[in-house]
Amino acid sequence: MALADAARRRLGPFEVAPVGLGCMNLSHVYHPIPDEEQGAAVLRAALDLGVDHLDTAALYGFGANERLVGSTLGSRRDELTLASKCGMTGVDGKRVIDGSPATIRRTCDEALTSLRTDVIDLYYLHRVDPGVPVEESVGAMAELVDEGKIRAIGLSEVSAATIRRAHAVHPIAAVQNEYSLWTRNPELGALDVCAELGITLVAFSPLGRGILTSTPPDVASLPQQDLRVSMPRFQGEAYAANLAIVRELDALAQEAGVTLAQLALAWVLSRGEHVVAIPGTRSIEHLEEDLGAATVSLPADVLERASALMNERTVHGPRYGAGAAADVDTESFPEAG
Template sequence: MNLNHAYGKPPSREDGAALLTHALDTGVTFFDTAALYGMGESERLVGATLGHRRGEFTLASKCVLDIRDGKRSLDGSPAAIATTLEGSLKRLGTEHIDLYYLHRLDRDVPIEESVGALARAVEAGKIGAIGLSEMSAATIRRAHAVHPIAAVQSEYSCVVRNPEIAVLDTCRELGIGFVAFSPVARGLLAGAVRSDDYGATDLRASMPRFTGENLRHNLIAVTAFDALAREVGCTPAQLSMAWLLSRGDHVVPIPGTRSIAHLDEDLGAASVAITPEVAARIDAICAKDAIRGARYPAAMQAQIDTETFADEELA
């Protein structure tokens, strides 16, 4: 997403291609994109850059959220899913996507119908496995009853714990992989956010926890987290992702970046050990009220099916 969408002016196509190539050369074998990102430009970039090495990595993309007539659209109907899938295959330059997610829950369409459409795509050989994004344990179970779900993707970090309410345990029980997006909390835990002076097209400018008094309060916890990372001997981003890797063998973080240096830094998280003492200190830093403000603005929160805490701030 970072290469084409949501975080201000994107890098040049050449720089984006260089980053993707470096990632694959360095040993990254899982690439995640979506029809929505950059109005399809992310898929085009991945296909054009990595298509000739298709057998070396697992490719994931997403449907339901798409662009229709130049506007963002949420449509989980089988017809819309089929249309988006055909567009994704064309943009990616492939006949098969390994893992294809329902990007969000369309509350106007039974989840069984949406999953059924993807089950038919599996039968047709167009996709290999089915995933869900930002969905609750109850929805996951309903979907899994129609066709095995291979992966569930949701925001998860030491400051965003919603998956711990029910989804992580449900995934473990059903043998579903959990894919953690925004593992460094949209830059908050990577030294990238110190003020709310964002660019005009930066998604964080509309997110309550990243602006105003909420952000100033949240930076108190961030400062403590940064200090702990120095003690451990790693960067904050590495500490954040190492914490995620310690949450279970079925948890896979997918950091996004535009920088080769940051990518290499992220990969270093695999060698950082999280001791029980460090885990306890992280929990203390991220305790109740350490982070204020809703995760999403109201319009986006309305599309989220993930469980919320009883005292959680919602836009």
């Protein structure tokens, strides 16, 4: 079955396929970064395969990803829901969190130019700035809605309490939090509050940054600048223990007649009709595999077995180191493993 055959899901005021494409991999933190033509080829293939939800951000490649998406879409802009993010950008080669109204407005104007569009369908606050009340940041984004520069507002890496605060200022269309078999943080509040308020939960890194695939990353061969090298779950004994669970999951997927990536994505999509997933990839072959998950139907017992194999109690290591963890607003489980 093709992606076009998948039942649509709501994304704020839009309807999209359950599986979209996160574009970060094409320009940011996962190395080696593909060249521009390779990245453009993946984007063109995504559109040809029916992807109608692309997700980028000002941070990715410090603007390079928005420019790549903008230059590739061309006349096909109207075929999709286009999402980007503000509030976390690159300044003088460093990542900076800035949720001030002036910066949000400037970042939006820059994004419109880079994306070669008159309006961004869904615009997220990428991170909550601890120095700026979320109400103030969302208020600035609400002005962008009024001005016709963006159509809907989202939040990323936020807790249930923050979602409620922001939603009281302006309706929040989507919350983009990390969610997968090995990252269950949304189950501490965000998943339920999104369902309650009619907000879509957009699961980023639904494949566990590559570990929930049949070819998990060989961390020893990754360049030192690759983000995963610094992440506790990909280090030493923790990674070895997590890979042992992945092997069991892979066997379960084969038993069910799907790939591991499709099992992992199907599990995420089973968590509620208000959930969509945006895996990222640099491979057209993997893209086709991921999109296949949108039409996979797995028995409940298979999904339950997958959930029992990998969850917040069995995974080894926290998802972020101390520095990165301090930048997110999401609830967190006690360290497991």
